[in-house]
Amino acid sequence: MPDGLATALMVPGLVWVVLVTFVAGVVYGFAGFGAALIFMPVAVVFLEPPLAVAAFSVSAVISLFTVVPRAWRECDRPATVQLIIAASVTASIGLYGLANFDVTLVRWLVLGVTTVTLLALIAGWRRQTDATTPARLGIGAATGLVGGLTGLMGPIVVLFQLSSADGAGRSRANTIVFLTVTSILLLPLMALQGVLTGAAIWLGMILLPAYGLGTVLGQKLFTPGSERVYRTVAYGIIAAAIALGLPIWE
Known part of the structure; x- marks a missing residue:
């Protein structure tokens, strides 16, 4: 048995991590979106954070086959590709900043902006015009930078999507493609930093079937006409991300 597989199978609480x-x-x-928000608080009880992040990223590759095909047909492809390119460029800068900047201050600023935007959306604010290419590139760049600095990759791009006139189906599809592709593009960077170890890869493979089955079930639960339900769930997940992201928990 490979050493990495043996290490993965010996993880304490493996059943809970799979669940x-x-x-x-x-x-x-x-x-x-919101998968990491659900996974990380439980996983870090049993795993070191770098192992948890890397293993979860490996398991998320299955999304390419379970939810991305449908999302790719429904998303705004040019707009989503622009967001992905910009975020991929700045994510590495964010990771560098994580090791060198006062991340606590950055997190407070990001959470403050996210909170104000969320409250505005709940109150009914929407963008009155379609986003331009420079605006999408700016949002993508900000998302990658903030994601690298704080781990909050989802909320900014989701708030951007929800502020548009797009329906729930288009917003969800754009977000799925964006988050899945950017997460996979970060795997080589994790490998270069020594985070993507053999144990992380094997653990990710163990978790992959559970994650895949979950995404299939979640996709079946979603119906394009459930605009109010979708927005309520999305707002709740973002609010939870804001609460759990507060530096006071450290």
Whole structure:
């Protein structure tokens, strides 16, 4: 038996980690984001954070086959590709900043902006015009930078999607494609930093079936006409991300 596989199988609480991976998949399949928010608080009870992040990223590759095909047909492809390119460029800068900047201050600023935007959306604010290419590139760049600095990759791009006139189906599809592709593009960077170890890869493979089944179930639960339900769930996930992201928990 490979050493990495043996290490993965010896993880304490592996059953609970697999279970929370399934639940995270259901949330992702339905809402298009929020999986890491569900997974990480439980996983870090049993795993070191770098191992948890890397293993979960490996398991999330299955999204390419379970939810991305449908999302790719429904998303705004040019707009989503622009967001992906911009975020991929700045994510590495964010990761560098994580090791060198006062991340606590950055997190407070990001959470403050996210909170104000969320409250505005709940109150009924929407963008009055379609986003331009420079605006999408700016949002993508900000998302990658903030994601690298704080781990909050989802909320900014989701708030951007929800502020548009797009329906729930288009918003969800854009977010699924964006988050899945950017997460996979970060795997080589994790490997270069020594985070993507043999144990992380094997553990990710163990978690992959549970995550895949969860995303399939979540996708079946979503119906394009459930605009109010989708927005309520999305707002709730973002609010939870804001609360759990507060530096006071450290």
